[in-house]
Amino acid sequence: MDINELRIFLAVASEGSITKAAQILGYVQSNVTARVQQLEAELNTQLFYRQRGMLLTPAGEKLLSYAEQIIHLLEEAHKALNDSTEPIGRLMLGATHTASAMYLPSILANYFKLYPKVELSLMTDYSAELVEKIRHFQLHGALVKSELNDESIVQELVFEEQLVLISAPEMKNIEEVCHQPFLMNTKGCPHRDQLETWLKTIGIGKIRYLEFNHPDAIIQGVISGLGASLVPKSSILSLEIKGLVRSFEIPEQYSTAKTFFIRHKDSLMTNALSKFIEMLKQSSQH
Template sequence: MEFKDLEIFQMVAEKGTVSEVAKEFNYVQSNITSRIQKLEAELNTSLFNRHRRGMTLTPEGKALLGYCKKILLLTDEMKKAVQNENEPTGKLEIGTVETVYQLPIILTTYIKKYKNVDLSLFSGVTETLEEEVLNHKLDGAFVTESDFHPDLVSHEVFNEELVLISDMREYTLDELKDEPFLCFSEGCGYRARLETWYKDQNIIPRKVMEFGTLETILRSVSMGLGVSFVPKSSVAHMEQSGLIQCHTLPDKYSKIKTVFIRRSDTYLTASIKKFIETIETSKKAEPISN
């Protein structure tokens, strides 16, 4: 049994089709099929139910998948554990919410200094990113501080002020309450804060509209579609250009921390250790005042 066979098995289990996995590994489909058949022969059991819509795991396949994930995770940790402490290598997969003010300087500093690390960045909302770190799908993530799972440890990145933004028309706060609320999907820390404010004010938003990117939200607000609740640092340039206006809410709702989370029980590899050091260095080099 080879590690590559286990990698292929895990990916087929997750994607449900041989064709997608063949593209991922740049193999012909027959190669993927033969490796799965070889694994089944070696274990003397069927791992998949085959049907016209794809492949689903048998009970034996589900049992193997659990062990497979553990084996491949330990293999990855083993490789990382023998890295040169000062010259990290290998993959580093980081998640982030869309509004991390210092992210460009952190990434630029890290990538220029540690060129042998293959760093990938994935965006999402806090709740989703927390789940992916817990499930070992990400090495760490920049998220909004909350009550995290006990298996996670957090490193403070910076403090932020959230502001309610609207277009340039004149509004009273009561009028803003009636505007459509433009936001990310459920699980976003900023959305949760404004929803708490709405609740405390006994307000039911007239309309909630979900968007996939910050850029779309900001452009929509500037055109008068509705209001949103975002970090002040991410819209300072638009406020200065007269495209939007900012409205402050009490500290209870507006003061927030961005943190970097990782699993507390995984080996602290050289690549992730140096990434955390880079975060700390960026805080000293360019402190943010609110």
């Protein structure tokens, strides 16, 4: 069993397909198939069920955890031996759609200017998916909405904002707003949970939703008169000044939005990551 076989195994497990894994790795499909079969022969066990894709067997699930740790340790060793005072190398980040739209454009622009040798990448996803990628060492760090209780993850509160109810400007009062459809992210979004909890306290249990997964789409929908939403106040300040939306405050215990930066506790704190966290903290203080 060699390191390349483990990398191929991880790619097939992640993609659930020999074809997709081969495309990602830049190998021909027959080579990937042969290396997986070779690994199974060496371990004398079946690692995948080959029905409608490649699904891990219980033995494959066991190997997955060890393979991730082995690859991670090798990459960390390489980083430790090659890290310099000047930030260089790969920096793979993740963020929720809201965080990527509200906080990261200016931060990343400054980061690119200051540290052009860093190979920075960003993926957007839901908090739960980003947490899983951190757990499996697939990201160096991520901005998520929910506070975690996980000993394997280091988390820091970096942004805290007030949420406000928004509607089209012709809405006269909060009671009128609350009987409109709500434009929110999908179920499980902390802002949506806070909205539901608050609405229940004022006697509204049945809520009509129009689901969008991007804050800009939500705000544009509200401007168009589709309904109301609960969003960070900073995201609509200029729009309210222009008279495009109207905002209403709700009780403080339901209107606080927190964003955390998370990373795996066993990940090496490279100069590239350290400088990014430093810029995040500076931005949150403004």
